[in-house]
Amino acid sequence: MSHPFSLVHIEECTSTNQSVREYPPFTALCAQSQTQGRGRRGNVWASPKGGGLYFSVFLPQKPSSFLPLLTGLAVVLALKKMGAQHLFLKWPNDIFLNEKKLGGILVEQEGQHSVVGVGLNFKTPILEKSDYPLANLSEAFAPNNLPDSHFLLNGILEALSAQLEKPFLPQEWEEHALWLGKIVQLSTENGVFEGRFLKINTDGAILLDGFPQAFFSGSLRCPSFV
Numbered sequence: 351m352s353h354p355f356s357l358v359h360i361e362e363c364t365s366t367n368q369s370v371r372e373y374p375p376f377t378a379l380c381a382q383s384q385t386q387g388r389g390r391r392g393n394v395w396a397s398p399k400g401g402g403l404y405f406s407v408f409l410p411q412k413p414s415s416f417l418p419l420l421t422g423l424a425v426v427l428a429l430k431k432m433g434a435q436h437l438f439l440k441w442p443n444d445i446f447l448n449e450k451k452l453g454g455i456l457v458e459q460e461g462q463h464s465v466v467g468v469g470l471n472f473k474t475p476i477l478e479k480s481d482y483p484l485a486n487l488s489e490a491f492a493p494n495n496l497p498d499s500h501f502l503l504n505g506i507l508e509a510l511s512a513q514l515e516k517p518f519l520p521q522e523w524e525e526h527a528l529w530l531g532k533i534v535q536l537s538t539e540n541g542v543f544e545g546r547f548l549k550i551n552t553d554g555a556i557l558l559d560g561f562p563q564a565f566f567s568g569s570l571r572c573p574s575f576v
């Protein structure tokens with residue numbers, strides 16, 4: 351496997367999204383546990399030892415709007431290449447196994463740099479409150495076929511580097527999209543918009559039938575999915 355990232359493994363840190371900023375660009379920092387793992391929208395990302403794969407990559411470029419989508423696509427392509435099935439991308443940056451959340455991506459900006467954090471569940475977290483049912487990686491693979499974490503990590507980094515070298519192709523992302531063509535509800539700071547999920551554009555923004563604007567952020571749900 352080949353990729354340009356220098357891989358650093360540590361036992362514990364607050365958040366790999368924070369700690370990776372102390373390393374040179376193109377470092378991928380993977381922690382066995384995080385004491386203050388963070389998710390989108392200020393959520394906590396529970397990160398006990400053995401509970402999941404937690405890593406962040408430090409890139410020498412400002413985040414583009416499609417960077418979270420491109421990363422999700424790399425994760426799904428890598429896992430599928432290793433034999434995982436029933437994986438989907440939920441706009442903008444969640445990894446789903448059927449309609450359960452398997453992992454997520456948190457992109458942050460650090461000056462002229464980007465921090466790309468990926469969390470994937472090895473065990474299904476038990477949370478008091480979760481927006482979705484949750485899944486773990488072993489459910490995506492045939493029994494006893496879950497690759498070890500080094501193989502998973504290197505495969506994902508290889509796929510990420512391949513994605514970073516080419517233009518972002520919305521159609522490629524859409525091939526794995528959850529709820530494409532379905533009536534969805536998008537909750538934004540300007541209200542809730544309901545319409546058919548038509549496509550995403552080259553910026554990674556979502557287009558809903560009946561609305562002229564492309565949406566760059568929001569939380570997506572599908573009313574027909576209970």
Ligand code: BTN
Pocket residue numbers: 364365366367368384386387388389390391393395403404405406443444453454455456467468469470
């Ligand atoms: C989400 O779905 O809310 C995004 C979750 C991102 C979690 C990963 S785990 C590695 C990296 N470090 C963090 O603190 N968060 C990301």
